[in-house]
Amino acid sequence: MIQIAVLGYGTVGSGVVEVINTNHESINKKAGEEINIKYVLDLKEFPGDPVQEKIVHDYEIIANDPEVRIIVEVMGGIEPAYTFVKRALESGKSVCTSNKELVAKHGVELLEIAKRNNINFLFEASCGGGIPIIRPLNSSLTADEIDEITGILNGTTNYILTKMATDGSSFEEVLKDAQEKGYAERNPEADVEGYDACRKIAILSSLAFGRHVDFEDIYTEGITKITAEDIKYAKVLGASIKLLATSRKVGDQFYAMVCPVMIDSSNPLYSVNNVFNAIFVHGNVLGDAMFYGSGAGKLPTASAVVADVVDAAKHLNRNIMMNWSSKKLHLIDISQVRQRYFVRMKGSLTGDFDNKVEAVFGHVDVVGVPSISNEFGFITEEMTEQEYHEKASQLDGIIHMIRARLG
Numbered sequence: 001m002i003q004i005a006v007l008g009y010g011t012v013g014s015g016v017v018e019v020i021n022t023n024h025e026s027i028n029k030k031a032g033e034e035i036n037i038k039y040v041l042d043l044k045e046f047p048g049d050p051v052q053e054k055i056v057h058d059y060e061i062i063a064n065d066p067e068v069r070i071i072v073e074v075m076g077g078i079e080p081a082y083t084f085v086k087r088a089l090e091s092g093k094s095v096c097t098s099n100k101e102l103v104a105k106h107g108v109e110l111l112e113i114a115k116r117n118n119i120n121f122l123f124e125a126s127c128g129g130g131i132p133i134i135r136p137l138n139s140s141l142t143a144d145e146i147d148e149i150t151g152i153l154n155g156t157t158n159y160i161l162t163k164m165a166t167d168g169s170s171f172e173e174v175l176k177d178a179q180e181k182g183y184a185e186r187n188p189e190a191d192v193e194g195y196d197a198c199r200k201i202a203i204l205s206s207l208a209f210g211r212h213v214d215f216e217d218i219y220t221e222g223i224t225k226i227t228a229e230d231i232k233y234a235k236v237l238g239a240s241i242k243l244l245a246t247s248r249k250v251g252d253q254f255y256a257m258v259c260p261v262m263i264d265s266s267n268p269l270y271s272v273n274n275v276f277n278a279i280f281v282h283g284n285v286l287g288d289a290m291f292y293g294s295g296a297g298k299l300p301t302a303s304a305v306v307a308d309v310v311d312a313a314k315h316l317n318r319n320i321m322m323n324w325s326s327k328k329l330h331l332i333d334i335s336q337v338r339q340r341y342f343v344r345m346k347g348s349l350t351g352d353f354d355n356k357v358e359a360v361f362g363h364v365d366v367v368g369v370p371s372i373s374n375e376f377g378f379i380t381e382e383m384t385e386q387e388y389h390e391k392a393s394q395l396d397g398i399i400h401m402i403r404a405r406l407g
């Protein structure tokens, strides 16, 4: 029997207990041994819940119990998760976590400790919830040189953008509704400002490129400035606006960014809606692949955590190698990234467009929305962000720019 402990009995922690109880037999078969939850660490009591008999409030009990071989960390946040996880790994206990903040900030160090101690630090649930993506990157796509990962990695913002597109409502209205329904956090900052997606793409990029991508180096812009008008333009263009987290290798340089992007139906991420997540991967021999599914929520996330527990149980005294070196990957500044831009500008389509826009930007595709007056939109040719900003500074009346991957 393999004894495990779960740190945190919140949404994901209670999901882990539920998954292990529900699929006990098949999980044990796949692990090759019975998996038993010996302790659940939480500050609260849970009277009436069978978990109560396993509840402990003191981490020392778990840390000092040599029977516990695997620890599930689903508390979230950096502290005390980091201290607990580091101590567990140093004392020879494997750790499975869903904590993307912890993995993005301390993953490289924790992997190193696990390797030294011949045990495992696994984090499938940290990116894309229940979608298998860490294991595919680490074990399945090893024949490839990966040159792009682009994901819709945050369910909350994808839900908000989908609702804005279907209902025509404003960002604020949809956010309020999503909070009332419990889809969005009371404090939605990490989601709507793109910080959550930023940590997830940092983790995926580190694994895909084999060198440490520091989340603090990634240009990050959220969806708070996206308006109902932007969505109307997107519709006229047959496009949708998605919060994309991208990392790419161009030549021998790398860049990474998180921002809203206008994409059309030629992009496989176009029809990823509501709370679903998807991760597009391009490899030099594979070509395109996409991973799609439930990116958040109690049971999908717990499913990925428990799959890691099974893997850790199968490799109790053997480290599963992960290609994530401590050597930092240098990212170029996004001013050097080339793409197209959708721009909204005050004025009339004829006079202002002919006289100003074409003179500065050269050829652009123009777009108007019948219900929006006194402004128009245009899409530039491909250019670097620096070139875009130099040109845009020569024009008065630009309302807003959204990066575009169209056609």
Ligand code: HSE
Binding pocket: 129, 153, 154, 155, 156, 157, 191, 196, 295, 296, 297
């Ligand atoms: N807040 C995250 C999301 C949860 O909305 O995707 C999963 O990491």
